[in-house]
Amino acid sequence: MKKILSLLALLIVAVACYPTTQPAAPAPVSEPAAPPAPEPAPAPEPVEPAAPVSAPEPVTPEPAEPAVPEPAASAEEHKVDMKEFKFSPNTLTVKAGDSVTFTNADGAPHTATMTSGPEKFDTGKLVKGQSKTVTLSKPGTYTYICEFHPGMKGTIVVE
Numbered sequence: 159m160k161k162i163l164s165l166l167a168l169l170i171v172a173v174a175c176y177p178t179t180q181p182a183a184p185a186p187v188s189e190p191a192a193p194p195a196p197e198p199a200p201a202p203e204p205v206e207p208a209a210p211v212s213a214p215e216p217v218t219p220e221p222a223e224p225a226v227p228e229p230a231a232s233a234e235e236h237k238v239d240m241k242e243f244k245f246s247p248n249t250l251t252v253k254a255g256d257s258v259t260f261t262n263a264d265g266a267p268h269t270a271t272m273t274s275g276p277e278k279f280d281t282g283k284l285v286k287g288q289s290k291t292v293t294l295s296k297p298g299t300y301t302y303i304c305e306f307h308p309g310m311k312g313t314i315v316v317e
C-alpha cells in the first residue's frame with residue numbers, strides 16, 4: 159500500500175511539473191518608436207567669398223593742356239587768278255599784312271605789276287601754272303597791270 163502512495167506522489171509531482179500551456183501573456187505593447195529625431199540639416203557650406211575683384215584703377219583725367227591762344231588777327235591769304243587775260247577777282251579787299259597769291263592759268267605769260275599805291279609789288283613773269291605770293295602791309299589802294307598785256311588791270315584795297 160505504501161508503494162502505491164509513493165507512486166501517486168510521484169505522479170502528482172510529475173503532473174505538477176508538467177508544463178501547463180498557459181496563455182502567453184500578451185506581448186507588451188511595444189512603445190511606439192520615438193519619431194526619429196530629425197537629422198540636423200547640414201550646415202550650409204560657408205560660401206567662400208569671391209576674391210575681391212581689383213577695383214579698376216581710377217582714371218586720372220589728364221590735365222587738359224591749356225589751349226594755346228591763337229594769335230589774334232592772323233594774316234589771311236587771298237588768291238587772284240590770271241585767267242583769260244583778266245585778274246579775278248578784279249578788285250580785292252584785304253587787311254594790312256594779308257598776302258595775295260597770283261596764279262596764271264593762261265597759256266600766255268602774265269605779271270601782276272603794281273602801277274600805283276603805297277607799296278610796290280611785282281610778281282614777275284608767270285607762265286601757265288606758276289604762282290607768286292605778295293604781302294601787302296601798307297593800307298591803301300593799289301592798282302596793277304600785266305606788263306605783257308597792259309589792258310589787264312586789277313585793284314587791291316588794303317584796309
Ligand SMILES: [Cu+2]
Binds near residue numbers: 304
Ligand atoms: Cu598778261
